Amino acid sequence: MGYAVVLGEALVDLLDAECEGAPVFRQAIGGGPLNVAVAVARLGGRVQFVGSLGDDVLAGRIRAFLGAAGVGLDGAVTAPVPTALAVATHSGAEPEFCFYGEPPSYGLLTADDLDVGLVEGADVLYCGSVVLLCPAVLAAARRAWAAAGALRVFDPNVRPRLLDGPGALAGLRETVAEFAASAHLVKLSAADAKLLYPGEPVEGVAAYLRELGAATVVVTLGPDGAVVAAADGDPVRVPAPKVRAVDATGAGDSVMGALIAELLVDGEPTEPADWHRRVAFALRVAGLVCESPGGATAMPTRAEVLCRFTD
Template identity: 80%
Template sequence: MGYSVVVGEALVDLLDGRCGDEPVYRQAIGGGPLNVAVGVARLGGDSRFVGSLGDDALADRIRDFLTAAGVGISGTITVPAPTALAVATFAGAEPDFRFYGQPPSYGLLTADDLDVALVEGADVLYCGSIVLLCPATLAAARRAWRLATGVRVFDPNIRPRLLAGPDALDTVRHTTAEFAASAHLVKLSAADAEVLYPGEPVERVAVHLRELGAGTVVVTLGPDGALVAAGADPVRVPAPTIRAVDATGAGDSVMAALVADLLVDGPPTDPAGWTDRVAFALQVAGLVCESPGGAVAMPTRDAVARRFAT
């Protein structure tokens, strides 16, 4: 089994909650790509995180967390900035994030900072999420994408609150098309699809991304499961029945499960193979939704097997 490289952000989530009658914010290590890296490791894969981390105590906690989770951090750099924060409030189980920290500690990795040998040796390369809004790290991701010799996976993971300015959406749409055009796998949420292509059915969005050049497209649909576009016609895969308390990291866990299986068996040889893998990934996401937090909720394969034993 080879290893995966995840290029993206790490930050600290402040999750809205209560302690008795008092409102509190619970601290949690976060960032969509970090969640993916941790999820891959928890599922038995060799995972390496590449990104920029701040120079404060919160960044030290991120490093310690990744190391304890079995994620390699040799590709990370330290930058002179406080760790960025994502403050999450909830409407039911769905988090709404607002981001704090300028410059963002997660967006300062440059193309020259990349460990070329690490990227070239990866069996799977993940790029995506909000670091692509940061010019320096977008350049780093583009370089990693060009260097990659293995499977390339992409997740736009769009946060509308970060899209400032009249051209922001067009820029994100262009970046998504750029990476999707040479991706073996694109994973996005129905919310991402709506931001990118307002009013378009998810089936049409998935087909469009494949027409751009993506090999397989998976669109997560929350409690309705996922759409898989890998063959002639998109297929819907139902989600398992769960008791959701916090959907933070659910989409990231789907990507983590797909990456972990790519490390074990490589890409499926037919569309049905992708459908089976997405069904397992939705079980992983279901278990994540039954626990609070994102990265800390990523399960092992044994935990998934126990929860969904038939």
């Protein structure tokens, strides 16, 4: 089996919690791409995380966590800044994040920092998330995208709090179109689709991204499953399993991680039905993540998924 490269952010989440009746924040290692990398590793895939980390105690914890999870750090660089924080609150179906840290520790990977050989040797390259709003990392991602010799997967993972006005949204929309045009797989959430393309149904968004050039598009719908647009067929809805959800943090990232892990095992599907089967498996992974608190720490092994969903 080959390996995947995940290029993006790692940071520390501060999650709403309660202690002895008082509101507190619980520390958790996070970042969408970090969650993706951990999901790939937990499902048996080889994976390297590429990004910039701070130089403080929190960054040390991130490195230790990734190492213990089996995620390689050959492409990670250290920046002389404190680790960025994301404060997560829940007011709806998905958590809302406010980001702290200037400059953000995750936004300092440059094109010159990029280990091009590591990217060229990968079977799958993931790019996406909030680092796309950081000019230095966007340049590094473009260089990686151009150097990738195999499958390219993309996830915009939009965080509205980081978008400074309509101009920023328009710029992000252009970036999404740029990466989608040559992606083998684009995964986004219904919330991403609503923000990027307001008023469009998710099936329409999936079809539009395919028209731009994406080979396959998956739009996750939370408990309603996902829309899959593959090959030349109409978008198809794949249902999610019924679960006892307690925390949806990292669920969408686990879908991407599961799809990457499947690409590492069996390569790119040639038939839409095979994509539907893989997305159904990925939704089971996400369902299991939702049954445990805590994002990256909730990512399951393949054996745990098969045990939970025996049919």
